[in-house]
Amino acid sequence: MRLLGNLLWLILGGFCMGIAWWIFGVIAFVSIVGIPWGRACFVIGLFSFIPFGKEAIARDELTWKKDIGTGPLGLIGNIIWFVFCGLWLAIGHLFSALVCFITIIGIPFGLQHLKLAGIAIAPIGKTIVSKEVAWAARATNASAVVAGKRRHT
Incomplete structure (x- = not known):
């Protein structure tokens, strides 16, 4: 079913938007500073x-670990990204x-395009994983939060 969905997706705008992500990635690499x-453009372009x-x-x-992309510098990076590239990819x-x-x-x-529009606004600090891994991480985090709440009551 995923294969069929992905094939139809390429026809319904996925191919064009993937190319757009890669074009912005090439522009970012050419600028050296970007x-x-x-790199994020190529990863999300493949996605x-x-x-x-x-x-x-x-x-x-x-990962339960903060890094440069998930902290204050990531926020600044997402703001710069949004101004130069993110707005245009989100509009697309x-x-x-x-x-x-x-x-x-x-x-x-259309719903997939809306998810990708959200990612286009702020991609720094994100990673692409299978739905199963994402679900497992969220379930583990939810269990930890619930356990922490129970200890404090």
Whole structure:
């Protein structure tokens, strides 16, 4: 089912938006200063080509460790990203989502475009994993939070 979804996805805007991510990645690499953003563009561009079965998750939610991308510098990086690239990629995904929402069969694809638009706004500090890994990380985090609340009551 994931294979069929990903094949239809490429036709319904995924291919064009994946190329757009990679174009911004090349521009970022050419600027030298933008190499960290360029790397993220290529990773998320690949995710944009094959989104079904995968999910973006915050790295600190996955690893329980703060790093440069999940702290204050990550916030600054996301602001710079949004101004130069993120806004345009988010608009592209929003436009693609609207086109997909025209038909009933396109609704799941439109929802994927909306997820990618959210990632386009702030990709620094995120990583792409399988849905199962994301679910397991969130379940573990939820259990830890509940256990911590129980200790404090």
